[in-house]
Amino acid sequence: MFRELKMTTLNDSAKQLLLETCSSFPRPTTLLVLPYREKGCKELKWQETTYEQTRTPEYQAKLLEAVTGYLQGPINGKKPFYGGIGVRLGPKSSDLCVIDIDSYEQIEPFLV
Numbered sequence: 001m002f003r004e005l006k007m008t009t010l011n012d013s014a015k016q017l018l019l020e021t022c023s024s025f026p027r028p029t030t031l032l033v034l035p036y037r038e039k040g041c042k043e044l045k046w047q048e049t050t051y052e053q054t055r056t057p058e059y060q061a062k063l064l065e066a067v068t069g070y071l072q073g074p075i076n077g078k079k080p081f082y083g084g085i086g087v088r089l090g091p092k093s094s095d096l097c098v099i100d101i102d103s104y105e106q107i108e109p110f111l112v
Contacts, residue, residue, distance in 0.1 A: 014067040021067075021085060027094035029087060030054055033062045036069050036083025050092060
């Protein structure tokens, strides 16, 4: 899905990964900033986040911080605050939905 990252600088790599993530969706998709190594969004009122809000320079900076935190990992034992990106499902993301299959063996029966 992602091309191999060119490791010039951490910031350049994070920008490249964020750009690849954003361009991988065929329709406008609301991306959410997640804490490092967490699955759920902890932002207040994250359910109200719109695609338009995620396009602002301030929110784009938070997304970049999340990607940087993911690539960088903990420094001197201190983990970054942000470190992941989630995807808002449903009407706020052009009716995007997800099917979660937890094991390789379950893929074929699901597709049949």
